[in-house]
Amino acid sequence: MKTSLLILFLLPLLTLAQNKTDHQVTIKGVLIDEQSKPIPFGTVTLHQKSDSVMVTGSISDEAGKFELRSKPGSFWLKVTVVSYQDRRIPAIQVVDKTIDLGKLILKATTKRLDEVIVKGERSQMELSLDKRIFNVGKDLANAGGTAVDILSNVPSVAVDAEGNVSLRGSNSVRILIDGKPSGLVSLKGGSGLQQLQGSSIERVEVITNPSARYEAEGMGGIINIVLKKEHKEGINGSFDLITGYPSNFGVAANVNYRRKNLNFFVNYTASYRNTPGRSSLYQELYRNDTTFITQQNSTNRLKGLNNSARAGLDYFFDSKNVLTASYTWRLSKGKRFADIVYRDFQFTTNNLRSTTNRTQDETETEPNSEYALTYKRTFAREGHELTADVRYLDNWESSDQYFNQQTFQADGITASAPATLQRSLNDETEKQFLVQIDYIRPFSKNGKIEAGLRSSSRDMTNDYSVTQRADNGSWTPLPGLTNDFLYEERINAAYAIIGNKARKLSYQAGLRAEMTDVTTTLRQTNDVNPRHYANLFPSVHVTYDLPRQHALQLSYSRRIRRPQYNDLSPFMTFSDNRNFWSGNPNLNPEFTNAFEIGHIKYFNKGSISSSVYYRHTDNKILSIRRVNDQGFSTTRPENLAGEHSYGAEFAGSYSPFTWWKLDGSFNFFRAVTNGSNLDVNYQSDTYSWFTRMISRFTVWKSTDIQLRGNYEAPQQTPQGRRKALATLDLSVSKDLFNNNGTLTLNVLDVFNSRRFRSITEGPNFYAESSSQFRLRQFNLTLSYRLRQAKKKVKEGAEGEF
Numbered sequence: 001m002k003t004s005l006l007i008l009f010l011l012p013l014l015t016l017a018q019n020k021t022d023h024q025v026t027i028k029g030v031l032i033d034e035q036s037k038p039i040p041f042g043t044v045t046l047h048q049k050s051d052s053v054m055v056t057g058s059i060s061d062e063a064g065k066f067e068l069r070s071k072p073g074s075f076w077l078k079v080t081v082v083s084y085q086d087r088r089i090p091a092i093q094v095v096d097k098t099i100d101l102g103k104l105i106l107k108a109t110t111k112r113l114d115e116v117i118v119k120g121e122r123s124q125m126e127l128s129l130d131k132r133i134f135n136v137g138k139d140l141a142n143a144g145g146t147a148v149d150i151l152s153n154v155p156s157v158a159v160d161a162e163g164n165v166s167l168r169g170s171n172s173v174r175i176l177i178d179g180k181p182s183g184l185v186s187l188k189g190g191s192g193l194q195q196l197q198g199s200s201i202e203r204v205e206v207i208t209n210p211s212a213r214y215e216a217e218g219m220g221g222i223i224n225i226v227l228k229k230e231h232k233e234g235i236n237g238s239f240d241l242i243t244g245y246p247s248n249f250g251v252a253a254n255v256n257y258r259r260k261n262l263n264f265f266v267n268y269t270a271s272y273r274n275t276p277g278r279s280s281l282y283q284e285l286y287r288n289d290t291t292f293i294t295q296q297n298s299t300n301r302l303k304g305l306n307n308s309a310r311a312g313l314d315y316f317f318d319s320k321n322v323l324t325a326s327y328t329w330r331l332s333k334g335k336r337f338a339d340i341v342y343r344d345f346q347f348t349t350n351n352l353r354s355t356t357n358r359t360q361d362e363t364e365t366e367p368n369s370e371y372a373l374t375y376k377r378t379f380a381r382e383g384h385e386l387t388a389d390v391r392y393l394d395n396w397e398s399s400d401q402y403f404n405q406q407t408f409q410a411d412g413i414t415a416s417a418p419a420t421l422q423r424s425l426n427d428e429t430e431k432q433f434l435v436q437i438d439y440i441r442p443f444s445k446n447g448k449i450e451a452g453l454r455s456s457s458r459d460m461t462n463d464y465s466v467t468q469r470a471d472n473g474s475w476t477p478l479p480g481l482t483n484d485f486l487y488e489e490r491i492n493a494a495y496a497i498i499g500n501k502a503r504k505l506s507y508q509a510g511l512r513a514e515m516t517d518v519t520t521t522l523r524q525t526n527d528v529n530p531r532h533y534a535n536l537f538p539s540v541h542v543t544y545d546l547p548r549q550h551a552l553q554l555s556y557s558r559r560i561r562r563p564q565y566n567d568l569s570p571f572m573t574f575s576d577n578r579n580f581w582s583g584n585p586n587l588n589p590e591f592t593n594a595f596e597i598g599h600i601k602y603f604n605k606g607s608i609s610s611s612v613y614y615r616h617t618d619n620k621i622l623s624i625r626r627v628n629d630q631g632f633s634t635t636r637p638e639n640l641a642g643e644h645s646y647g648a649e650f651a652g653s654y655s656p657f658t659w660w661k662l663d664g665s666f667n668f669f670r671a672v673t674n675g676s677n678l679d680v681n682y683q684s685d686t687y688s689w690f691t692r693m694i695s696r697f698t699v700w701k702s703t704d705i706q707l708r709g710n711y712e713a714p715q716q717t718p719q720g721r722r723k724a725l726a727t728l729d730l731s732v733s734k735d736l737f738n739n740n741g742t743l744t745l746n747v748l749d750v751f752n753s754r755r756f757r758s759i760t761e762g763p764n765f766y767a768e769s770s771s772q773f774r775l776r777q778f779n780l781t782l783s784y785r786l787r788q789a790k791k792k793v794k795e796g797a798e799g800e801f
């Protein structure tokens with residue numbers, strides 16, 4: 001019993017990091033049910049015949065396939081899957097060859113299991129050489145949160161005050177949902193993930209140096225969010241009720257039903273949030289030997305009602321042909337209220353000149369639809385498969401904003417200018433069509449070739465106008481602030497990969513070709529900006545298995561960051577009429593060559609991975625802030641000459657006792673940025689680091705306590721520096737209803753310290769800013785599992801898995 005927790009913890013990794021010898025033998029097979037349907041996620045363990053000690057283990061993949069490696073000897077094998085009867089293969093004589101056990105048929109259990117005793121649980125963070133897997137459900141602080149909350153605490157990932165996601169310090173990262181593009185990360189970038197409730201997410205995969213099979217988009221790598229979907233026979237699912245303060249109310253249901261050839265799944269979430277936020281800005285403007293000072297304070301509150309439904313089905317024509325169809329619908333309605341107070345001084349803050357009050361009242365509606373159809377064919381030879389995917393995204397966003405502004409003299413009573421009322425209308429649409437085909441064919445025991453084609457088209461529009469009400473009540477357009485922006489994107493790609501293994505050395509080399517056509521048009525002024533370019537993106541991955549459960553990998557890939565819709569749109573935000581943000585229609589793509597050396601070591605009570613990486617970037621895209629003589633700032637992305645970044649990263653899991661688990665990561669990096677092509681002063685050489693640690697304790701009976709801490713060190717930028725950020729989250733959970741339910745209380749940002757602070761400097765200004773888009777949050781979540789037994793350690797239990 002005392003060793004079984006460690007055994008299951010290591011199962012997903014054993015096939016990668018077994019102790020290698022010169023005479024390793026492969027044992028493989030396929031798990032199927034009585035209807036010849038594959039059984040995924042089954043536990044397969046190999047035991048010594050003499051003393052029943054477990055030698056190694058594995059978990060079957062989605063096609064039911066498993067593979068073990070062992071030295072020669074006499075063994076017996078056991079298969080365990082929830083909702084199926086255990087099966088034993090009593091005598092296996094392992095010699096110096098591959099043993100194919102063929103199809104192993106498992107019988108479904110006839111009675112409902114009230115509790116399944118498993119002597120261990122999946123690690124919160126699973127490590128492999130090319131990616132890390134963050135199992136969302138194991139982090140108690142995620143209960144009641146959104147996808148943004150989850151990403152904020154994934155190793156190597158950071159989310160800023162505007163919801164922008166970065167990976168290893170790079171804000172050029174590709175975010176996928178179930179391995180494909182999604183409307184949640186399109187119109188609004190990563191900030192759209194605030195609409196996705198965390199209870200719908202199964203895991204997050206972080207791929208820092210992707211191979212050629214993935215899109216070349218994303219300099220920092222790829223973050224893949226995998227949503228929940230079960231495959232077990234019968235009906236099963238999970239349900240969540242959420243309440244919190246500030247207001248956070250939600251319900252979620254993830255239900256799956258499988259019978260014979262048909263598997264049906266549906267996910268539904270509804271949430272209401274009333275989220276407060278605040279920000280401040282201190283700015284000094286230098287003009288004609290005079291210093292003009294502005295102190296700006298803003299409070300805002302976002303009320304949002306979000307509904308999301310995802311439904312689909314898997315149809316198994318037979319054990320080798322599966323068709324999956326799904327539809328996703330989302331509707332978000334929000335109201336944003338903001339109050340901004342500008343206080344203007346001359347020379348010192350003791351010399352107040354005027355005060356300006358500005359209010360914002362915004363109504364926003366976002367309906368989104370997504371259609372997907374996937375076909376997968378597996379062939380007789382193991383690993384030989386074909387996958388075809390077609391999907392269509394139809395997104396829309398409508399925003400209606402009113403701004404009221406009044407300026408007073410220093411006494412705060414006498415108006416120095418008439419009050420103004422302005423209105424901003426913004427309608428955005430997106431339609432995207434994607435077709436992708438992937439083919440894998442083995443040509444030897446460990447060798448295989450992969451190839452694929454991908455074609456995507458995306459059309460986006462933005463109808464934008466700003467008007468001001470005159471004294472007679474009519475509305476007059478403001479000059480330069482009314483136009484239609486059109487964005488058309490066509491990307492066609494093809495790739496090929498070859499991989500093989502020779503004794504302890506595995507290699508994979510690939511090449512991806514992409515042709516890109518992007519055209520932007522300002523309809524009113526007929527400004528057309530076409531972009532056409534074709535690029536090759538090679539990738540190489542080499543892995544060497546070392547003795548004593550070590551493995552080493554060297555990888556290289558070339559990546560691109562194409563300017564997206566928001567990067568190119570020239571329209572400026574209007575909520576703050578002194579600080580404007582916009583895109584840059586003349587922006588060019590940036591290219592990165594990424595190199596990485598990774599290492600993994602497994603030991604009795606945990607594992608640790610380490611990596612050293614280098615990235616060289618040309619045409620680095622970075623936001624530059626400029627201030628005019630009136631003290632009004634504009635911030636937009638620009639192409640800097642380039643950047644060199646170096647780093648070392650460590651991530652690991654350790655379980656000193658069965659009741660105590662630790663997961664953590666540490667990233668140290670240096671970034672040298674050169675923007676001298678724009679201004680000789682736009683340069684920086686910074687050393688920085690960030691770390692994350694989770695400590696989870698099991699106390700009393702079925703009660704867990706968790707502490708989660710994050711720290712981001714200060715960092716220099718070409719225009720100044722970002723200050724340090726530190727947060728601490730606290731969570732407590734208790735199992736209820738015979739272990740079918742869990743009640744979780746969490747406090748996010750215990751010390752209310754999640755504030756993004758920066759200093760920006762230019763030739764004529766100095767500015768300090770601070771923003772906090774989410775204040776301390778209390779959440780209480782009740783989860784109930786229907787025929788989904790929680791894998792829980794039970795002290796003193798007898799037997800095996």
